[in-house]
Amino acid sequence: MANRRREHFRKTRKTRMRDLKHSKTGWIGMLCACAAAALFLVLIVYSFLHGGDAGFQVGSAGLIGMVLAVGALILGIFAIREQRVRPVPPRISIILGAVMTAVLGGLYTYGFY
Numbered sequence: 001m002a003n004r005r006r007e008h009f010r011k012t013r014k015t016r017m018r019d020l021k022h023s024k025t026g027w028i029g030m031l032c033a034c035a036a037a038a039l040f041l042v043l044i045v046y047s048f049l050h051g052g053d054a055g056f057q058v059g060s061a062g063l064i065g066m067v068l069a070v071g072a073l074i075l076g077i078f079a080i081r082e083q084r085v086r087p088v089p090p091r092i093s094i095i096l097g098a099v100m101t102a103v104l105g106g107l108y109t110y111g112f113y
Helices: 002-015 024-049 057-078 088-110
Strands: none
Touching: 024 057, 024 088, 057 088
16 A cells, blocks of 8 residues: 555656746746845845935935836736746745835835934
């Protein structure tokens, strides 16, 4: 009984994800989301080193990061709708893009008050 079950899983495990392809849109979205997160971390370090007085460079770079995050979110949504693709890169793109959009958008609106 156990041998038949083992043989069945050996045969099906190899073909389970073989027919799924990598979505180029999902990978581009994931890279945009990671770039937005890396840019955010660099901006935090830069602002910390300048004592919170980093000026318009950090603000404009934050806007670029927000555009990257929104783009990653949109690309992830488009990629998850594709048929027969691996779901991990689009999901990472959606989650990280949404988190970075919320964080950078909140920081941007906080700057007005």
